[in-house]
Amino acid sequence: MMDNGATSTKEERFLSRMALNDNKAGMEGLDRDKINKIIMESSKGSKFYENELKREQQVNRRIEKMMLQKAQITEQQLKKAQVQVEKTASVLEMSRDLSRVIVHVDMDAFYAAVEMRDCPELKDKPMAVGSMSMLSTSNYHARKYGVRAAMPGFIAKKLCPNLVIVSTNFDKYRAVSDEIREIFADYDPHFQPMSLDEAYLDFTDHLEQRQSWPESSRTHRYRSRSITELPQESALEETDLSPVLFEDSPNSSLGLLGSEGAAGDAFEVFGTSVEEAVREMRFRIEQKTRLTASAGIAPNTMLAKVCSDKNKPNGQYRLPSTREAVMDFIENLPVRKVCGIGKVSEKMLNALSISTCSHLGQQMALLSLLFSETSWHHFMEVSLGLGSTFIPRHEERKSMSTERTFRELSKAEEQFSLCRELCEDLAEDMKKEDLKAKTVTLKLKNVNFEVKTRALTLPYAVATVDEIFAVAKDLLKTEIENESPQPLRLRLMGVRVSAFVSLDDKKPLQKSIIGFLQPGKTESSGSSKDMHQNLEKENHSLQASPLVCPPLMQKYQRKEEAVKSSTKANDNKNAHASTSGCGGTSSETLTCPVCFRRVETTDLNIFNSHIDHCLNDPTRKPNQSTASDSESDLDLENDHQESEVVHRRRGECEAEGEMSKNSEELSRDSPHEGQQSLKNRDSKDVTSQQPQSCNSKGPVLICPVCQLTQETDDLTVFNHHVDLCLNQQVLHELGGQTSSSRNPPAVKNINIRGKCVYYMKLFSTFSLNTNPILCTFSLCCMTALETRCEHNVGILSPFK
DNA sequence: ATACATACC
DNA sequence: TACTGGTATGTAT
Numbered sequence A: 001m002m003d004n005g006a007t008s009t010k011e012e013r014f015l016s017r018m019a020l021n022d023n024k025a026g027m028e029g030l031d032r033d034k035i036n037k038i039i040m041e042s043s044k045g046s047k048f049y050e051n052e053l054k055r056e057q058q059v060n061r062r063i064e065k066m067m068l069q070k071a072q073i074t075e076q077q078l079k080k081a082q083v084q085v086e087k088t089a090s091v092l093e094m095s096r097d098l099s100r101v102i103v104h105v106d107m108d109a110f111y112a113a114v115e116m117r118d119c120p121e122l123k124d125k126p127m128a129v130g131s132m133s134m135l136s137t138s139n140y141h142a143r144k145y146g147v148r149a150a151m152p153g154f155i156a157k158k159l160c161p162n163l164v165i166v167s168t169n170f171d172k173y174r175a176v177s178d179e180i181r182e183i184f185a186d187y188d189p190h191f192q193p194m195s196l197d198e199a200y201l202d203f204t205d206h207l208e209q210r211q212s213w214p215e216s217s218r219t220h221r222y223r224s225r226s227i228t229e230l231p232q233e234s235a236l237e238e239t240d241l242s243p244v245l246f247e248d249s250p251n252s253s254l255g256l257l258g259s260e261g262a263a264g265d266a267f268e269v270f271g272t273s274v275e276e277a278v279r280e281m282r283f284r285i286e287q288k289t290r291l292t293a294s295a296g297i298a299p300n301t302m303l304a305k306v307c308s309d310k311n312k313p314n315g316q317y318r319l320p321s322t323r324e325a326v327m328d329f330i331e332n333l334p335v336r337k338v339c340g341i342g343k344v345s346e347k348m349l350n351a352l353s354i355s356t357c358s359h360l361g362q363q364m365a366l367l368s369l370l371f372s373e374t375s376w377h378h379f380m381e382v383s384l385g386l387g388s389t390f391i392p393r394h395e396e397r398k399s400m401s402t403e404r405t406f407r408e409l410s411k412a413e414e415q416f417s418l419c420r421e422l423c424e425d426l427a428e429d430m431k432k433e434d435l436k437a438k439t440v441t442l443k444l445k446n447v448n449f450e451v452k453t454r455a456l457t458l459p460y461a462v463a464t465v466d467e468i469f470a471v472a473k474d475l476l477k478t479e480i481e482n483e484s485p486q487p488l489r490l491r492l493m494g495v496r497v498s499a500f501v502s503l504d505d506k507k508p509l510q511k512s513i514i515g516f517l518q519p520g521k522t523e524s525s526g527s528s529k530d531m532h533q534n535l536e537k538e539n540h541s542l543q544a545s546p547l548v549c550p551p552l553m554q555k556y557q558r559k560e561e562a563v564k565s566s567t568k569a570n571d572n573k574n575a576h577a578s579t580s581g582c583g584g585t586s587s588e589t590l591t592c593p594v595c596f597r598r599v600e601t602t603d604l605n606i607f608n609s610h611i612d613h614c615l616n617d618p619t620r621k622p623n624q625s626t627a628s629d630s631e632s633d634l635d636l637e638n639d640h641q642e643s644e645v646v647h648r649r650r651g652e653c654e655a656e657g658e659m660s661k662n663s664e665e666l667s668r669d670s671p672h673e674g675q676q677s678l679k680n681r682d683s684k685d686v687t688s689q690q691p692q693s694c695n696s697k698g699p700v701l702i703c704p705v706c707q708l709t710q711e712t713d714d715l716t717v718f719n720h721h722v723d724l725c726l727n728q729q730v731l732h733e734l735g736g737q738t739s740s741s742r743n744p745p746a747v748k749n750i751n752i753r754g755k756c757v758y759y760m761k762l763f764s765t766f767s768l769n770t771n772p773i774l775c776t777f778s779l780c781c782m783t784a785l786e787t788r789c790e791h792n793v794g795i796l797s798p799f800k
Numbered sequence B: 001a002t003a004c005a006t007a008c009c
Numbered sequence C: 001t002a003c004t005g006g007t008a009t010g011t012a013t
Helices: A001-020 A032-043 A047-072 A075-094 A110-118 A152-157 A168-188 A204-210 A231-241 A274-289 A301-310 A323-331 A345-352 A357-362 A364-370 A373-383 A412-432 A465-485 A508-515 A519-525 A528-542 A549-567 A570-582 A605-616 A628-651 A656-668 A671-689 A717-733 A744-766 A776-791
Strands: A101-105 A126-128 A135-137 A163-168 A191-195 A198-202 A217-219 A267-269 A292-299 A317-318 A399-409 A436-446 A451-462 A492-499
Touching: A001 A047, A001 A345, A032 A047, A032 A152, A047 A345, A047 A364, A075 A364, A075 A465, A101 A135, A101 A168, A101 A274, A101 A301, A110 A168, A126 A152, A135 A152, A135 A191, A152 A163, A168 A191, A168 A198, A198 A301, A217 A274, A267 A412, A274 A292, A274 A317, A292 A301, A292 A671, A301 A317, A301 A323, A323 A357, A357 A364, A357 A373, A364 A373, A364 A717, A399 A412, A399 A436, A412 A436, A412 A465, A412 A492, A436 A465, A451 A465, A451 A492, A465 A492
Parallel strands: A126 A163, A292 A317
Antiparallel strands: A101 A198, A101 A292, A126 A135, A191 A198, A217 A267, A399 A492, A436 A451, A436 A492
């Protein structure tokens, strides 16, 4: 009886893992039960099935644990969590940025569409790209049968016996991808490709310019059919493939359309609205490639991604940039649609009766108690309809790997030679990108589909076949020995390298910080380009997450970029300052990133004290100091060093909004750990925060942003104040016109903060253990940085 | 740092 | 017959 019960539960739960995923476009209204039955019948008893079952049970245990935890939560805890969550929400809310226009473009059934285009026979047949073992994608016809990506071909065949399976032609897809990317670049030169067929674009700048474009610049011709390589089918194809016009287009210029028959001369004029611009882009894609794309338009990437799916295929959807529209949109959005919430997260959330984003918002307090900080922060952003409002430039790669699946391989000898082959392939790939890595990971999957990884990090970097194989071989050998006298029965082997070091020098980091703080040194120790690269690298080691960049700092980036040109214009002056000013003798001094004065020491501890002082002393702020000429030069010089590197870097990730957010949440959300230890670590500095002038009664802290004293010694409260203050200042500053000389304080403060943050960043990189804490605010920055570095963030998503 | 899990295309 | 491959990141130890 018990057995029975357990078995039936097993089966039932198993379904959720194994069953058809019909949340993709083109899969609505299918006979799920029938499809699932076929899938089950095809899978049952296989090793794969058994393994999936095992994993499913693991997830179930995880859920049970979570439910147990949930049961132990008291009303009081929940209430307290609710307060925290609401506070965090209000801070997040303040950072909402609806000013950007983000577009997510996604080709429709990409590989399948390419194959259909090139083989008209396939046009009205259900087809898929891949193999009997695995499909990459299927056309919409096949989707009606439940055939979809990531399904093995042999099961797909059972669902749809007439299915035609075409093998992949990656070179072709890459070529098409290059074509569409050319078009993307016209709308956003910094667009971010997510795969061959998908990209995020920031349309904001394009739209601004577009307003003043003449019609001629917005006019695009239909593909000239007489030149088409496939003349006889092209007429058919055109009607077939080109539902270019959409009812939703606001000012559709139907009247200008050429007749269907007339080749060559037909053209269309597109308007200046977002919809028109995106429609134009999709039109051009189709004319150029004879393939269709779908797009989503929204104020951030997370939403844009969801929107692009909404009217797929060959459609687009715009989510207006108002809070109301966003919240309405989110309301009934299934959590599974959100990038970053997959099968498992969905199941866990479902167990808590959460299936839509509005549920997510309603249950935040609970979620904050049951999930990790990163997770619930992500949930929180999702529930508020927040996401990344800028397109992060592509980060340097963090790993490279190659793996192969094969029929059972049990002989050690063969395993070693396969391992070597993999290393050869990998070394070749590494060479193409000039990479050297310190970590080698071996991946093994046995015939029961159990996956194992074994890694080793070396004190040096490797790049050649022999070097990599030497490590991989050892790892493999250990595994074989562990299993002996049984052989390892493998079905997959893979080798991955990670922890890359930059090929040129890879100097000790300590040197770089000195270099950075010694303006003259840039010139003397190498070209500024080298410096740039060094810093860039260090930067990358810190760039935890390319995904979620908070709105505020994103703004900085754009701002800094705007400033960059003017900074560059000062290059002459800078060069002058650093050579004639103090270039040669600066090896004994460091430049304070707060006051920009030289500090005559090379002792970082002393220097650190100076900065402590500076941060707490308003008169040291450059905008208030009596900026003599020489100081201005220093200032510029400093900027010169930073212009290329720091400014970009700032924008990239160490977003200030994120910092305040992180620190804010960190300090409150993990009272046991974060806040407590922070406070302990900081107690001395809190005291030092107290203004010398005001050594009065109650505890007082000075806000580094508004400079006003805050009558509290509660770091959480103070922290919150600083966050609010910062947000307000930044928003105000950015909301207003260009920073006229009328309004320097805010700007200056921001800059100071930027440098301060950067400074902290360096320090956290170099693990300077002595006096790492400069002041409460810096601590927040630093903590936030550390948090970032350790936990990364995602997404926003997609990604955040 | 390592291992394993989740997610995305 | 037959359930991928590549990359990044989150979670746990």
